[in-house]
Amino acid sequence: MSDPRAIGVFDSGVGGLTVVRSILDDLPREPVLYFGDTARYPYGPRTLEEVRTFAVQIARHLVERDVKMIVVACNSATAAAIEQVRAAVSVPVVGVIEPAVRAAVRATRNGRVGLIGTEVTVASGAYHDALARLDPGSEIALIGQACPAFVEFVERGDTTSPALLAAAERYLTPLQAAGVDTLILGCTHYPLLRGALHHVMGPEVLLLSSADETAKDVYEILGERGLLNEMTRPPDHRFECSGDPEWFAGLGRRFLGPEFLDADRVSLELSKSR
């Protein structure tokens, strides 16, 4: 049994490409169709209702393109809309929150787990909800910290400057004071800050990338359901965005790597956009 259909992955922008990269490391024969909703990026300031509408719209677009599963590679969209997406399509749907929380529950030794993400993700409570669902009666303390400046540093390629390290120290000091031994990187941009986060948190703290953890779930689901592609020729990936393909491609090569070729602009129904 071999299923040559693509894995559909979407995000509000380029961050979800770190998830694609982890998926392609684990599953080099799987084709990916990525959609970055760059015309409506970022989702942070949007209302819950808007993000749900966008996420369902994109998921339906991917299913029309005949994907075999959908990865919601965006913390905001996972927090707001994972259940709505699951209800809207008949293919398996994976988000980025539950895999990272599950890994943290397994990994922490002292029951104190830090979470860093955008303001909206941390304020949404989605990680706490996932913890309550996955570890009922959990004794784990999950301590969130918004790191609003990080995305801009990553998009500039700055992972080492004194300004970046000062921002990291400012954000992370409360988590160190709280004694966390495990840190969830709750934003798809943050795997690219791993060196800096490790430097500031110190070697005793385990960093969990939601990109890597989500990729493991994708591997499991495709394997269990007989949806793997067994063809040995290199797969063709496709990259679509709703905004400027040049901007998208420039950052895309940095986030994903060699598999990123050109991006196509695709117009969804954009009446709800700004």
Next chain:
Amino acid sequence: MSDPRAIGVFDSGVGGLTVVRSILDDLPREPVLYFGDTARYPYGPRTLEEVRTFAVQIARHLVERDVKMIVVACNSATAAAIEQVRAAVSVPVVGVIEPAVRAAVRATRNGRVGLIGTEVTVASGAYHDALARLDPGSEIALIGQACPAFVEFVERGDTTSPALLAAAERYLTPLQAAGVDTLILGCTHYPLLRGALHHVMGPEVLLLSSADETAKDVYEILGERGLLNEMTRPPDHRFECSGDPEWFAGLGRRFLGPEFLDADRVSLELSKSR
């Protein structure tokens, strides 16, 4: 202070490119000069004395090329020759074994750690030696398992077939029976098997990639010693090999990604080669 010199990285073949990839994720502004000793690959069947000679020869070649540090991105060479390389050059030298062992000491909850690698790496005892050095009087049980067939699967791009999963189950069953909660991927090819290893070991076992852990050490050392490159234009990487550059480039793009361009053939003193 900004140091534009390259980080020198070497391996017997292409596997060390997974280490380069982790380094470039953390440090996108650093240029890398990679040397794959493909004419003498693999180092496994070589004598200890031969591997020491090769490693020192390559390290001196990299220093002549003016690198600012050296990463021995090869388990065999790290096991055999890390101290010889340190004695031969005046730049900082990092291997792949100590970073992974340090991470395992921090991560294990039950004190039972698995190690997978090639026959030679596992038989060398280098990981046990590193554990004794880094965690004196350690109560951690480190259980090694050679996985000789894995490299060939990875080089074919096969990470999901029934044959690969059967091999993984055969190799990993003793480690599961031993109750390990942490598994060191002690070969630079194995990060590309992460999905399969996770599938077979189950979600309770933490996988530690020596590539990721080594990259964190590189970040620390360059930062501490003021050796980071602060230039913001994209760095130029160079890839050299002692054997066929076509073979090297074909696998190199798969292992590293976009930063892999063409490879140059460089002849070291090859009188000791087969």
